[in-house]
Amino acid sequence: MSSSSSSSSSSVAPGLGSWRSSSGSSSSAPSSHYPYGTGNSSILEKDAPPEVPLSVFDAAVLCSDLDGLHVLVDEACERYSTVTRSMAQSTDVVHDILELLNGLSKLYTEHFYEPPDKRIEFIDHSHAALSHHPRKSTVMRPHIIAVHSRIAKSWRSSHTGNAARPPAVPWHHVQAAVLVDTLSDDAHALDRCASFLGALNQARPDLPGSFSVTATRQSCCLLWSDVSTVCSTPRSAWSDRATMSSLLQFVYRLHDPAQTDLTVQLESTSSADDTTSAASHSGYDSAPVWLIEDENGSAYRATHVLAVGRPWSQKNWVAAATQRRASGAMDFMDCPRVVVKDSWPLVANEDTSESAILEHIHADGDIPGVCRVLSSFPVRSDGYELGNLFVAGLAYRRRRKRRLILDGTAEDIYTCTSVVDFLKVMYDVIEVLRHIHETRGILHRDISLRNILRAAADAAPLVSARREGSPIFINDVLSHKYPNTRAGRGPLSVLVDFDNAFWHGKSPDRGLRAPVGTPEFVARTVSTAFEMPYRLPPARIRPLEGSAKECFLHAFGEERYDALPTAISATREVFNQTDDGESPVPDDRRVHSPRHDIESCFFVIVHFLITALPEGADPRDDNVGKGTGVCRSLENYEMGQAYDTRACVWGMGSAGWLQAMHRALHSFVRFLLSMATLFNPTYDLHSPPLPLYHLHDAVQRLLLAEICRALDDNTDVALDIHRRRDLGSVYDISPLWSMAAPNTPAPSSGSSRKRRAESSTCDSDDTRRRRLS
Numbered sequence: 001m002s003s004s005s006s007s008s009s010s011s012v013a014p015g016l017g018s019w020r021s022s023s024g025s026s027s028s029a030p031s032s033h034y035p036y037g038t039g040n041s042s043i044l045e046k047d048a049p050p051e052v053p054l055s056v057f058d059a060a061v062l063c064s065d066l067d068g069l070h071v072l073v074d075e076a077c078e079r080y081s082t083v084t085r086s087m088a089q090s091t092d093v094v095h096d097i098l099e100l101l102n103g104l105s106k107l108y109t110e111h112f113y114e115p116p117d118k119r120i121e122f123i124d125h126s127h128a129a130l131s132h133h134p135r136k137s138t139v140m141r142p143h144i145i146a147v148h149s150r151i152a153k154s155w156r157s158s159h160t161g162n163a164a165r166p167p168a169v170p171w172h173h174v175q176a177a178v179l180v181d182t183l184s185d186d187a188h189a190l191d192r193c194a195s196f197l198g199a200l201n202q203a204r205p206d207l208p209g210s211f212s213v214t215a216t217r218q219s220c221c222l223l224w225s226d227v228s229t230v231c232s233t234p235r236s237a238w239s240d241r242a243t244m245s246s247l248l249q250f251v252y253r254l255h256d257p258a259q260t261d262l263t264v265q266l267e268s269t270s271s272a273d274d275t276t277s278a279a280s281h282s283g284y285d286s287a288p289v290w291l292i293e294d295e296n297g298s299a300y301r302a303t304h305v306l307a308v309g310r311p312w313s314q315k316n317w318v319a320a321a322t323q324r325r326a327s328g329a330m331d332f333m334d335c336p337r338v339v340v341k342d343s344w345p346l347v348a349n350e351d352t353s354e355s356a357i358l359e360h361i362h363a364d365g366d367i368p369g370v371c372r373v374l375s376s377f378p379v380r381s382d383g384y385e386l387g388n389l390f391v392a393g394l395a396y397r398r399r400r401k402r403r404l405i406l407d408g409t410a411e412d413i414y415t416c417t418s419v420v421d422f423l424k425v426m427y428d429v430i431e432v433l434r435h436i437h438e439t440r441g442i443l444h445r446d447i448s449l450r451n452i453l454r455a456a457a458d459a460a461p462l463v464s465a466r467r468e469g470s471p472i473f474i475n476d477v478l479s480h481k482y483p484n485t486r487a488g489r490g491p492l493s494v495l496v497d498f499d500n501a502f503w504h505g506k507s508p509d510r511g512l513r514a515p516v517g518t519p520e521f522v523a524r525t526v527s528t529a530f531e532m533p534y535r536l537p538p539a540r541i542r543p544l545e546g547s548a549k550e551c552f553l554h555a556f557g558e559e560r561y562d563a564l565p566t567a568i569s570a571t572r573e574v575f576n577q578t579d580d581g582e583s584p585v586p587d588d589r590r591v592h593s594p595r596h597d598i599e600s601c602f603f604v605i606v607h608f609l610i611t612a613l614p615e616g617a618d619p620r621d622d623n624v625g626k627g628t629g630v631c632r633s634l635e636n637y638e639m640g641q642a643y644d645t646r647a648c649v650w651g652m653g654s655a656g657w658l659q660a661m662h663r664a665l666h667s668f669v670r671f672l673l674s675m676a677t678l679f680n681p682t683y684d685l686h687s688p689p690l691p692l693y694h695l696h697d698a699v700q701r702l703l704l705a706e707i708c709r710a711l712d713d714n715t716d717v718a719l720d721i722h723r724r725r726d727l728g729s730v731y732d733i734s735p736l737w738s739m740a741a742p743n744t745p746a747p748s749s750g751s752s753r754k755r756r757a758e759s760s761t762c763d764s765d766d767t768r769r770r771r772l773s
Contacts (some may be wrong), residue, residue, distance in 0.1 A: 198311030
């Protein structure tokens with residue numbers, strides 16, 4: 001499933017405007033490392049969070065209506081006046097800030113009679129990066145973090161003396177952080193602080209919004225981040241009374257958050273009198289186990305977070321569970337795997353959100369090959385729907401949290417046991433894409449390795465009788481010639497992640513012009529905003545032969561067999577660029593079409609076969625040089641680039657493919673050459689237009705021919721379902737795959753470079769979306 005991800009173009013979150021910070025060098029503050037695992041690029045691309053007046057921040061975010069707050073402020077100013085006045089000359093500013101914040105926390109809990117174990121405590125965490133972020137590549141090392149006192153106690157007791165350092169605190173126990181910048185570089189400090197908050201939003205599904213503080217020796221300011229925005233207060237000197245008031249309100253909000261999702265909680269094994277135990281099985285430093293409720297109060301025990309979306313957007317959070325506890329029950333029981341997907345769609349777009357699209361697809365009965373919805377509902381916590389906060393002065397687009405509970409019994413595509421198994425999955429993917437577009441008006445628009453799953457091997461066969469116009473899947477086609485195939489089982493593939501899907505007749509038409517998708521797999525025409533220059537005639541459709549032709553004719557008949565070559569052979573012109581350099585593509589062609597999803601399938605096939613490792617092969621006995629280059633050319637592509645690095649797949653020839661693939665897969669080189677030839681033209685440029693589904697049919701014929709050839713020649717290749725070739729791919733280990741194979745290494749963070757439809761529409765009230773690096 002997809003996770004959520006960074007765009008390939010500069011973009012900002014709704015409501016952030018276009019504030020620009022001056023570029024500055026990296027801070028030399030000790031123990032600070034804030035990249036997202038891809039170098040030192042910024043989560044904000046040097047855009048500073050908008051600054052809002054303290055009165056606005058107070059009213060919208062702190063919402064402090066505490067009785068006697070002014071008395072506490074007076075007491076705090078008196079008690080810590082020496083500390084705040086001497087901060088500018090401090091030789092250990094982190095220590096002084098710790099003393100101040102812990103003092104304020106103690107003052108607050110004593111005044112309002114908070115139980116000691118509920119107190120927020122600030123600890124120095126500059127010794128190590130925080131652990132267990134759902135994006136494994138996220139590396140951040142805040143100087144000070146806020147945690148509950150029971151976590152701080154466990155953390156301190158985990159080491160003895162000064163010889164050993166305590167383990168890192170996991171992200172899911174962090175309430176807030178203080179980032180200290182000794183260089184007084186405001187722009188860089190705000191940038192790092194916002195980056196931290198974006199990562200914390202991803203790691204804490206139970207906290208819709210989070211605070212942090214950026215501090216120098218002279219001053220500090222508060223930052224707030226939720227699903228739609230990140231903003232900051234003006235800087236104020238430590239010795240100002242207003243600063244003390246803000247910090248006390250900050251401490252108050254850590255003890256009593258303005259918003260909490262009570263339907264998502266960390267599993268805890270601590271007894272009522274055990275305050276040293278953390279909220280997980282083996283200690284405070286363990287990976288999180290989340291308990292997630294459905295609308296009826298039943299809870300799912302989610303042990304794997306599969307994906308997280310980027311901050312300040314729809315922010316998908318996807319987890320998988322294999323245990324369920326009924327409402328009112330005490331114990332969890334094993335259940336078929338489910339996938340829980342939380343998101344924050346714009347309220348204005350809810351009628352075309354993923355949940356609405358999936359409900360529409362399955363409205364007249366489950367459509368095979370599309371992830372099945374078990375439940376869909378807006379999330380309510382303590383009786384209230386969870387939504388984003390309104391901050392006066394910032395562009396506001398209302399969002400509210402929704403939860404999808406999906407059938408999760410499908411398996412990762414890397415569990416395909418052989419090349420033929422994989423090609424059969426891809427055949428069925430194309431059949432499902434065609435069927436949902438023909439019958440439900442749905443374009444997927446984000447075909448990728450993560451969004452194609454393999455149907456579980458033990459899935460029950462379809463029992464409903466075939467109806468006119470129903471899809472015919474690969475096993476049904478093959479059963480005429482190969483009796484061992486399981487006809488009637490249904491598709492071998494399952495499509496997931498319909499966040500970018502377009503619903504004809506419901507979604508705004510302008511959405512079809514949005515360049516969306518996952519860059520390495522997106523169609524070339526889409527990635528360049530429909531400005532493709534290639535002007536080749538349609539590729540010739542090679543006639544089927546032997547077993548493939550027999551199977552096709554038995555399944556579809558002579559009329560369909562003859563229709564495609566006849567259509568392709570019709571005389572067509574190719575639009576040429578105009579004299580003034582304008583695009584040759586007419587406006588009505590500059591839209592996402594069904595054939596673009598099929599081109600994405602081509603890139604998936606190339607990537608899978610390049611990285612496939614045969615079963616029993618020794619990875620050390622593998623010349624990976626050329627394959628690594630092809631893999632990088634796919635994965636390094638950024639949407640909108642003038643030169644498409646993926647063009648190498650059209651220039652390699654037989655020798656190039658032989659060098660790029662594992663030698664055990666060389667019998668499939670001719671197939672890849674034929675596939676590349678088929679996709680070389682840009683079919684948007686032909687007039688009159690080609691049949692809408694001509695690429696669906698053409699690719700399925702190639703797949704059928706190759707499947708039959710491998711079966712007849714007995715040249716299928718069994719694949720290692722636990723390892724890939726050592727090409728450095730970000731897709732080497734996927735979250736779903738790691739669940740299917742519990743002894744495999746920990747899952748990688750996966751690719752999160754996807755461009756969302758929501759961020760790419762050209763609404764006049766939309767600002768640019770900030771980009772995750």
